[in-house]
Amino acid sequence: MTVKKNVHIIDLYTAFTSIVDHAPGKGSDLSKQFKRKLSPCCESLDSNGYCGQQGESSLELLYTVCDKSDKFFYWDDMHPTYAGWEAIMKQLEKPLKEFVDQD
Incomplete structure (x- = not known):
């Protein structure tokens, strides 16, 4: 009899x-x-700014966005792009499935 794990x-x-x-x-x-x-x-135009920051007018964007986000691992200074998360999850898929599929 095997013991099921509750935490992975x-x-x-x-x-x-x-x-x-x-x-x-x-x-x-x-x-x-x-x-x-x-x-x-996505990068701020100001070193103290952030991705998504707007100026006084909502039409004034204080950031730039790359053309091909799938070639960048990070979206902003701390969050991966969709492609980044996909690459991370490809590595974690097998151990997660093994944990979930325990008998």
Whole structure:
């Protein structure tokens, strides 16, 4: 008789560093898909600003957005893009399925 586990610790640190801790063109296939691993797709025009910030008019955008977010790992200074999360989840899929599918 096997004992079912109630908690599974996910190693996000390793999943993230396996992608961003390589020079451009180096690393796994998941890592190589990102041309910009540490630079955000959405950047403020002001060093003290943030992605999505608007000026006095809602039409005055104080940020820029990249053309190809799928080539960037990060959306802003801390959040991965959809492509970034997809790459992370590809690494975590097998251990999560094994945990959920315990008999």
